[in-house]
Amino acid sequence: MRSEKKYVPPLFETKRARGLVFFRSFAVTLFVGICLILFYRVSNIPRDGEEGRWVWIGLLGAELWFGFYWVLTQALRWNQVHRLTFKDRLSQRYEKDLPRVDIFVCTADPVIEPPVMVMNTVLSVMAYDYPPEKLAIYLSDDAGSDLTFYALLEASRFAKQWLPYCKKFDVQPRSPAAYFVSKSPTGDGGGQSQTMDLMAIKNLYQEMADRIETATMLGRIPEEARLEHEGFSQWDSYSSKRDHDTILKILIDGEDPCSTDTDGSALPTLVYLAREKRPQHFHNFKAGAMNALIRVSSKISNGQIVLNLDCDMCSNDPLTVRDALCFFMDEEKSHDIAFVQFPQWFANVTKNDLYSSSLRVITNVEFHGTDGYGGPLYVGTGCFHRRDTLCGREFSQDSKIEWKKHNDHRRQQSVHKLEEETKTLASCTHEQNTKWGDEMGLKYGCPVEDVITGLSIQCKGWKSAYFNPERKAFLGLAPTTLPQVLVQHKRWSEGDFQIVLSKYSPAWYAHGRISLGLQLGYCCYCFWAPNCLATLYYSIVPSLFLLKGVSLFPQVSSPWLLPFAYVIFAKYTYSLVEFLWAGGTVLGWWNDQRIWLYKRTSSYLFATVDTVLKTLGFGDTAFVITDKVADEDVSQRYEKEMMEFGATSPMFEVLSTLAMLNLFCLVGAVKKVIMNYSIHRLHETMPLQILLCGVLVLVNLPLYQGLLLRKDKGRMPCSVTMGIALKGYFVVLLLALLSSPEAVFGIRFVIDREECFSHDVKYEGDTVHVSFVVVKVDSSWHYSDDGVDLVVKGPTGDQIHDFRDKISEKIEFVAHQKGVHRFCFTNKSPYHETIDFDVHVGHFSYYDEHAKDEHFQPLLEQISKLEEALYNIQFEQHWLEAQTDRQAIINDAMSRRTIHKAFFESAALVAASILQVYLLRRLFERKLGMSRV
Numbered sequence: 001m002r003s004e005k006k007y008v009p010p011l012f013e014t015k016r017a018r019g020l021v022f023f024r025s026f027a028v029t030l031f032v033g034i035c036l037i038l039f040y041r042v043s044n045i046p047r048d049g050e051e052g053r054w055v056w057i058g059l060l061g062a063e064l065w066f067g068f069y070w071v072l073t074q075a076l077r078w079n080q081v082h083r084l085t086f087k088d089r090l091s092q093r094y095e096k097d098l099p100r101v102d103i104f105v106c107t108a109d110p111v112i113e114p115p116v117m118v119m120n121t122v123l124s125v126m127a128y129d130y131p132p133e134k135l136a137i138y139l140s141d142d143a144g145s146d147l148t149f150y151a152l153l154e155a156s157r158f159a160k161q162w163l164p165y166c167k168k169f170d171v172q173p174r175s176p177a178a179y180f181v182s183k184s185p186t187g188d189g190g191g192q193s194q195t196m197d198l199m200a201i202k203n204l205y206q207e208m209a210d211r212i213e214t215a216t217m218l219g220r221i222p223e224e225a226r227l228e229h230e231g232f233s234q235w236d237s238y239s240s241k242r243d244h245d246t247i248l249k250i251l252i253d254g255e256d257p258c259s260t261d262t263d264g265s266a267l268p269t270l271v272y273l274a275r276e277k278r279p280q281h282f283h284n285f286k287a288g289a290m291n292a293l294i295r296v297s298s299k300i301s302n303g304q305i306v307l308n309l310d311c312d313m314c315s316n317d318p319l320t321v322r323d324a325l326c327f328f329m330d331e332e333k334s335h336d337i338a339f340v341q342f343p344q345w346f347a348n349v350t351k352n353d354l355y356s357s358s359l360r361v362i363t364n365v366e367f368h369g370t371d372g373y374g375g376p377l378y379v380g381t382g383c384f385h386r387r388d389t390l391c392g393r394e395f396s397q398d399s400k401i402e403w404k405k406h407n408d409h410r411r412q413q414s415v416h417k418l419e420e421e422t423k424t425l426a427s428c429t430h431e432q433n434t435k436w437g438d439e440m441g442l443k444y445g446c447p448v449e450d451v452i453t454g455l456s457i458q459c460k461g462w463k464s465a466y467f468n469p470e471r472k473a474f475l476g477l478a479p480t481t482l483p484q485v486l487v488q489h490k491r492w493s494e495g496d497f498q499i500v501l502s503k504y505s506p507a508w509y510a511h512g513r514i515s516l517g518l519q520l521g522y523c524c525y526c527f528w529a530p531n532c533l534a535t536l537y538y539s540i541v542p543s544l545f546l547l548k549g550v551s552l553f554p555q556v557s558s559p560w561l562l563p564f565a566y567v568i569f570a571k572y573t574y575s576l577v578e579f580l581w582a583g584g585t586v587l588g589w590w591n592d593q594r595i596w597l598y599k600r601t602s603s604y605l606f607a608t609v610d611t612v613l614k615t616l617g618f619g620d621t622a623f624v625i626t627d628k629v630a631d632e633d634v635s636q637r638y639e640k641e642m643m644e645f646g647a648t649s650p651m652f653e654v655l656s657t658l659a660m661l662n663l664f665c666l667v668g669a670v671k672k673v674i675m676n677y678s679i680h681r682l683h684e685t686m687p688l689q690i691l692l693c694g695v696l697v698l699v700n701l702p703l704y705q706g707l708l709l710r711k712d713k714g715r716m717p718c719s720v721t722m723g724i725a726l727k728g729y730f731v732v733l734l735l736a737l738l739s740s741p742e743a744v745f746g747i748r749f750v751i752d753r754e755e756c757f758s759h760d761v762k763y764e765g766d767t768v769h770v771s772f773v774v775v776k777v778d779s780s781w782h783y784s785d786d787g788v789d790l791v792v793k794g795p796t797g798d799q800i801h802d803f804r805d806k807i808s809e810k811i812e813f814v815a816h817q818k819g820v821h822r823f824c825f826t827n828k829s830p831y832h833e834t835i836d837f838d839v840h841v842g843h844f845s846y847y848d849e850h851a852k853d854e855h856f857q858p859l860l861e862q863i864s865k866l867e868e869a870l871y872n873i874q875f876e877q878h879w880l881e882a883q884t885d886r887q888a889i890i891n892d893a894m895s896r897r898t899i900h901k902a903f904f905e906s907a908a909l910v911a912a913s914i915l916q917v918y919l920l921r922r923l924f925e926r927k928l929g930m931s932r933v
């Protein structure tokens with residue numbers, strides 16, 4: 001028997017992703033591998049006093065972090081689901097009762113967000129396949145620019161032709177610019193009539209675009225246009241984008257029977273809003289704009305569903321609103337869904353996605369994972385909200401909307417009166433002593449207002465849904481230069497990190513309010529920023545110790561190498577497969593790894609520092625708007641997938657310093673392996689350190705090119721290159737201080753009568769540096785001048801130098817012949833003496849290699865010079881240390897502690913100056929830097 005209740009087919013379905021069992025088993029093996037690595041670390045910590053103890057403990061810390069973070073990323077994959085909608089069922093059941101939908105488009109700067117682009121977004125949503133009388137589009141202009149208003153006025157006129165055209169030919173996509181690009185010049189498909197119409201509408205569009213662009217270029221609107229529309233009078237009292245009255249104009253009133261398109265059909269409502277701005281009132285960026293929109297729209301159209309779009313996010317599918325409604329209007333499953341997030345795709349991503357800005361894996365994998373645990377994060381653009389939940393409504397079992405009841409909203413007063421009444425809702429003072437920005441609307445005080453708002457909604461018991469349809473719903477513009485990418489990610493990671501530290505922390509506040517899986521998922525994003533610490537450690541320390549000759553990972557012969565090998569191999573193979581599955585290319589994956597590293601060592605570092613400073617009460621929040629336009633040549637290089645550095649940025653200095661450091665270390669290590677300088681066979685004792693350092697160098701190739709080889713405008717700015725040269729010097733100094741000189745060539749021996757050493761000088765003309773110090777004499781009471789003699793002989797037995805009765809000496813000479821040189825010491829005193837002896841041959845290898853590829857010449861030169869400098873400093877350092885040792889032994893009071901003290905003092909000094917430079921930089925960045933609002 002069937003149940004009494006009539007079966008109503010659902011409006012949407014949720015399906016488990018396939019292959020989850022396989023994935024989970026795989027994840028478990030990786031987990032075991034990670035545990036083994038940690039076990040190895042813990043059980044092999046060097047004992048107190050042994051070399052590298054603290055470095056080892058640091059590595060343990062970094063690996064603990066990576067392990068923990070890996071667990072978080074698994075939460076995003078453990079329980080993926082996919083959604084399916086049934087729009088036809090929606091039409092069948094609800095076509096007459098479809099709810100009102102309000103669409104908010106935000107813009108904030110007519111220069112970096114060109115009005116033509118904004119109008120394409122507006123037109124694309126005006127043309128939604130949805131009853132126009134139920135659609136209202138609001139453009140929020142945070143610049144309060146008459147240029148944008150003028151453009152919107154033009155667009156409202158063009159819409160009267162564009163909307164009927166779209167309907168007539170069922171056009172896709174409905175952003176005019178994107179549509180015309182997709183149409184080949186000859187016009188494919190469609191009949192004669194469509195070709196004619198296409199030509200006509202295209203011309204109309206072009207004319208409109210030209211007018212808007214001209215006005216934008218001149219920075220003012222034509223006088224006749226100003227006189228023609230009374231709306232411009234609102235700018236009479238305007239003084240600047242930070243100081244003006246509320247400007248509100250209903251350009252198309254959907255309820256006015258006279259506002260129709262050329263076919264006589266109704267048009268959607270179209271409203272321009274620039275909320276009031278005053279210098280003494282903080283405006284809270286996009287969150288402030290959104291809250292003003294929520295209030296203003298509640299008086300004008302009061303749609304129960306609200307869609308938020310960035311000004312560059314054009315609609316790409318005319319049916320998207322209906323897709324979203326399937327999640328809100330299902331009879332059984334909709335009562336607890338507060339918002340539906342669509343993915344953010346970008347129209348301008350190149351094939352191999354140089355900056356990894358498509359966020360492919362997040363979009364195609366991770367958000368499906370959050371959806372399995374109660375719903376995705378709210379990430380701004382492309383999100384449909386229920387108005388009541390956005391305004392702070394708590395969840396309860398009777399939260400279901402009665403769609404039919406709400407639809408008979410008709411207003412009485414005239415448009416003009418409505419405008420005047422509504423204006424006050426967008427004034428600066430309206431929010432004073434209200435819950436706006438806290439309990440109501442989008443939250444203030446966080447650079448990612450969206451994420452924190454979404455989290456608080458979910459904490460009230462609501463769920464969300466993630467819909468990632470085959471045909472992309474929205475297409476935006478991704479940043480096209482490296483500094484922009486890094487700055488954007490700094491804002492995101494900083495905002496996310498602030499959320500962990502805020503009242504709404506996903507780590508504790510959310511506990512018990514949302515599912516554990518989602519909590520971990522949130523943490524994964526919110527802990528982006530602190531990743532910088534472990535990553536910096538991993539990209540600096542193992543490389544330095546590679547150069548120093550200290551092994552920090554298992555040797556080739558050790559069975560402990562296995563878990564490392566497995567984890568590395570499995571993790572990266574998985575990540576590659578996942579990336580390809582998400583629609584990427586192999587090169588795209590490689591680029592993704594690079595950006596992963598760059599983000600972690602620059603954006604996240606600055607985000608962490610700024611968050612800490614902010615928590616301590618320094619600094620303020622800023623919102624750096626992402627550029628949506630690029631110069632011609634910048635765009636060309638972007639198309640060619642050439643990395644664009646261009647501007648100076650403190651982030652570049654960090655990136656370049658790291659890149660250079662790894663290059664030195666690798667070159668140093670390779671040289672040791674090839675020349676067999678070292679007693680340790682590096683490739684056997686330190687395979688992983690070589691691998692790590694090598695991969696870091698490979699990943700950084702575009703940086704070396706940008707620093708040293710490229711000549712175009714997108715190269716690294718000269719100031720950075722110079723800065724790096726200077727910093728290179730510091731790094732070298734630091735390296736010299738860190739590496740113990742004994743590891744290189746020095747030798748300490750006890751001499752009785754005579755002792756000889758030989759050293760092969762490989763090239764004629766090399767400079768030989770020799771130094772020795774008598775460190776200790778085996779007699780506790782006798783400290784007279786007990787010097788030794790040293791005779792230096794060339795390959796043919798000719799005497800080059802002869803020293804008599806010296807306690808210490810430091811010389812250099814040019815070898816006139818290549819071959820084995822001999823150094824013989826004679827001790828004439830009756831006591832054993834300890835001598836510290838050091839020999840080092842300086843050779844500029846690039847002189848004779850005549851580098852095959854001239855592009856590499858400057859690079860090799862730089863490396864050789866720096867390397868030479870490095871060894872010279874080490875040499876000096878060694879000599880000084882031997883001297884100090886002697887002193888220390890002679891004079892008991894002089895302990896090594898003094899040296900350490902000096903070392904720490906200078907380290908503190910360096911740290912202090914780095915901090916100073918950083919703060920100064922920040923100051924200048926604030927003053928001159930990218931446009932901030």
Ligand SMILES: O=c1ccn([C@@H]2O[C@H](COP(=O)(O)OP(=O)(O)O[C@H]3O[C@H](CO)[C@@H](O)[C@H](O)[C@H]3O)[C@@H](O)[C@H]2O)c(=O)[nH]1
Nearest residue numbers: 106107108142285286289310311380381447448625626933
């Ligand atoms: O004071 C402001 C600053 C920005 N915006 C608008 O906010 C949108 C997003 O700015 P954008 O510079 O493009 O930042 P993105 O990092 O690309 O934006 C992403 O991240 C933001 C949070 O940092 C979200 O709000 C966005 O929806 C999401 O697309 C744009 O339309 C701006 O016009 C304002 O309206 N007022």
Ligand SMILES: [Mn+2]
Nearest residue numbers: 310312477626
């Ligand atoms: Mn954007």
